[in-house]
Amino acid sequence: MRLVSTKSLKENTYLAKPIINDSGQVLLKQGVLLSSRMIQRLIDLGITFVYIQDKLTEDIESTEGIAAKVRVEATNTIKSEFNQICKDIKLQKSFHNDHLGQNFSKVIRSILAEVKGNPKAISLLSDVYLYDSYIFTHSLNVTIYTLALAIKLKYNEKQLMEIGLGAILHDVGKMAIPTKILNKPGRLDPEEFSIIKTHAQVGYEILKKQPNLSLLTAHCAFQHHERINGSGYPRGIKGDEIHPYAKIIGICDVFDAVTCNRVYRKAMLPHEAIELLYSGVGTLYDKDLVEAFAKSIALYPVGITVGLSDGREGIVLKQNKELSTRPIIRVISENNQQVEPYDLDLMKQVNVTITSCEAVLANE
């Protein structure tokens, strides 16, 4: 299978993985022959990448995300709890929910089991996501990235639960923001942006009152937009004043935001998003955290097409666990000439580097 952007899809291509929406409904079955109408629908739904069948890469399998069942259950919990909070805010009810902490703890435990059970670098690129539920999918993706990074940092069970809950609830304060502003395509004006910024404090106020939730979890919502040089919000705190949980969630938040297609801009690929994070090392983010994050995600996800420095082109076959910049490649062409496919381990070919991902056409 091969990973391609929906915007570069051609008709008469076979889908290699089913498209399931976040309610667990199968939108398109595995093996379906894509028509131009179906392709347009995928784009309209906000789906950025899909896996397609391809003769040269029939044996490539992607297992970098989390099980569809866990994803659907988690999204359902996020949806129903967040919507309840939204209603209570509108009714100006003081929000107090005995089950919130318990329900989310259950979700975090199942996501944690998935992430632990899959030691591979994480890629969520081909997981479906729909515009009208961006916040739910985003909350889940940030949780998966956060837990993968926290595991890499050898956090203990208690810490994993605290940071996992902090991640899944980091944007809960957005339930108090008018949807007109929240879903506005394009740039926000200064007034709208100052309204958006209130979500950090509002989230903290909601979470700190909840039984079964640690105060640290509430601080994740409060501090996830703070940056180490003090340029963040709401308080502009710096360096060690920011809790490590919030620093981690902040990094995962930015990464997920820029690798998803939004109405007003196209998605970045993982290696580009990591470059963006690296450009903020020392000013916005801690170096060790960005480095650990780069190791926990798939920089070049399985199935993605890459160009090599010596003129060869291929498809990522497998990750090299310790060095995500040097995966194993199925070479399919040399200097634009198709060749009999063969595999190349970039760990063993240190003079060759990946120079492009252009064939994915994510940014055409």
Ligand SMILES: [Fe+2]
């Ligand atoms: Fe946020």
